[in-house]
Amino acid sequence: MLACSRINVNSVSLIDSAIDIRTSGGLESAFEIIVCRACHDPPCARACPTGALTPRDGGGVVFNKDLCDGCKACAQACLPGAIHFDRSGLPLICTHCGVCSKFCSHDVLELIKVEVL
Amino acid sequence: MWSNVLYIDLDTGEHTIRDRADLFDKYLGGTGVATQLLLEECPIGVDPLSPQAPIILSIGPLTALLPCASKAVSMFKSPLTNEMGESHVGGRLAMAMRFAGYDSIVIKGRSDKPSYLSIHDEEVKIKDAASIWDVSSIEVTGQILRNVEPGKGRRSIMRIGEGGVNQVRYANVNVDTYRHFGRLGLGAVFGSKNLKAMVISGTEEIDIPDMSAFKKMYNKLYNSVVDTDVMDKYHDLGTAANISVLNQLKGLPTKNLKQSHFENAESLSGEYFADNLLFRKIACSNCPIGCIHIAMLKTQFHKGHEFEFRNISYDYELIYALGTNLGITLAEDVLRLIDRCERYSLDVLSVGGVLAWATEAYERDLITPSDTLGIALRWGDTDKYLKALDQIVKMPNKFYQALAKGTAVAAAEYGGEDYAINLAGVEIAGYHTGPASIIGQIVGVRHSHLDNGGYSIDQKASSQQLTEEKMVDKIIYEDYWRMVNNSLVCCLFARGVYSEQIMIDSLASVGIIKTRDELEALGKEIFLAKYQFKKQEGFDVGRVKVPSRFYETVSQLGKITPETIDNMLTLYREKTGV
Secondary structure, three states: OHHHHHHHOOOEOOOOOOOEEEEOOOOOOOEEEEOOOOOOOOHHHHHOOOOOEEEOOOOOEEEOHHHOOOOOHHHHHOOOOOOEEOOOOOEEOOOOOOHHHHOOOOOOOOOOOOOOO | OOOEEEEEEOOOOEEEEEEOHHHHHHHOOHHHHHHHHHHHHOOOOOOOOOOOOOEEEEOOOOOOOOOOOOOEEEEEEOOOOOOEEEEEEOOOHHHHHHHHOOOEEEEEOOOOOOEEEEEEOOEEEEEEOOOOOOOOOHHHHHHHHHHHOOOOOOOEEEEOOHHHHOOOOOEOEEEOOOEEEOOOOHHHHHHHOOEEEEEEEOOOOEOOOOHHHHHHHHHHHHHHHHHOOHHHHHHHOOHHHHHHHHHHHOOOOEOOOOEOOOOOHHHHOHHHHHHHOEEEEEOOOOOOOOOEEEEEEEEEEEOOOEEEEEEEEEOHHHHHHHOHHHOOOOHHHHHHHHHHHHHHOEOHHHHHHHHHHHHHHHHOOOOOHHHHOOOOOOOOOHHHHHHHHHHHHHOOOHHHHHHOOOHHHHHHHHOOHHHOOEEOOEEOOOOOOOHHHHHHHHHOOOOOOOOOOHHHHHHHHHHHOOOHHHHHHHHHHHHHHHHHHHHHOOOHHHOOOOOHHHHHHHHHHOOOOOOHHHHHHHHHHHHHHHHHHHHHOOOOHHHOOOOOHHHHOOEOOEOOOHHHHHHHHHHHHHHHOO
């Protein structure tokens, strides 16, 4: 979260991150990693009324900030809850850059290349 | 730059926020600032369990910014020693304070009914805790608060169990289930204030003056942490690896320090724990190491194949205190004892010391079954120790009331002071490595092995043939420089990474310019300010008695003589002026 915020948003914050790590019921329970799953037919893009989110080749979405009006319909369409918002209310969309995996010292997160069929 | 202090008054229910740049500019943060706040807020000679005694929490200028700057400092007057109380914690607390925007928190007064603090960004509330006051377990308390408080994924939850509520003098404060303000009794201070818990979280964004310099420093530190041997040392087997090492070196206190090696050490080794009981490792926020080792223990709670499993964090010190020092031969039994201490929120090192003294006193008929209420304490008898632990928390008679005040107090009442293994009223850490370990814990500001790492200086002495004076010089160097480290506040497990120059560079990367000489002088000044508090509360380093057992049992460096200790202490006092 700190790596995503530091490198992608140029900020030190737990909010300005496109990936969210939390527990499922305290530290004695398992961790949850909430991050964009790079859908091939992304419901968030379908839900976007302004065309700010459009499907990206290979999965996931491309975000055009200028078209976004902050309605949050995208977040409601995403079952895993992977669309996070920054302080100004705009979505933080994961670009699958892999920065989070570079700062995961225990190989839990990994950036892998997938073949598009 | 970051200098907000939140003052909370439990008497009136009010709070204020003050900018204390005057303190943070000079003392950086962490232990440096907390010491000044303690001197300001703690009336001389105050009863540590009275409303007037403050609780102070502090983070530092690197907290949540650079790798391993993951710890928070607490300061208070210790109900165990009646002088300076200081304990550090990992987990989520330091980060939660940073993003809530509080660099220090000062809590004074006493709530008129059971309460807990709920702090989320600028919202600070004292809430009713009557319905959870009697929940004995820290785990259940945490589960309940998780459901009613916001901040999921960003919050820290501190709470006390029955040991803290009943004010056992070495009760700890549990932080985020697996970490603790462990030593010197902060849990009893919480209990005395009718304070059951504190939840804190925040959503602030931290302004960094030069983001690109900061990112560069982050990368450099991250790479040096993951590339050095700290990952192997603390992440792989973890600190428990030391059981085999110290056993072989004859530095492992066993059966109340009657021995410095344990014939059954193999069955309590880090290797045994890792191969058979370890199931998970987790990390404090903002730390790439991940040293928290969690074992899974399956226990039967009723006949007819009724089982539960418990998740229990373990470390070297815990296995020593509730394992070798009590003659326990099964790792699973050590976990049962740790689990019971966790439930009650008791400091494991003090519990181990108290029970070890009581076992030997019972063996020597100094205390009788009528004192122990029929519990026949015996080396290695886990069930008896579990029962004794229940009694320490309930304190039904004079004997258990004494045990709840610590080894030194119990031995002063019942005898056996020669084998009441404490230094300056604090049950020792698991090292009988030589004179530097003993001196280090006597002179250390919180009488902790982590004040100056005396045990490690003993180990160097053995390979480098250090003179007594050289050992004293090394203790002093650590005493001063760890004040700087603990003001930043970096985890001491990363001390090899945070060298003098790296501390200077790290501070510069967040816009704080200090020279080496300034930091060195600051370390000494903070150290002496702590001694000022210690002295005003009656501590006299010249009057600390070393129980004769320390001299009788062979250490890693052979037998230690009183002359060596006297000589080193004299040198230390001449050089530091304490």
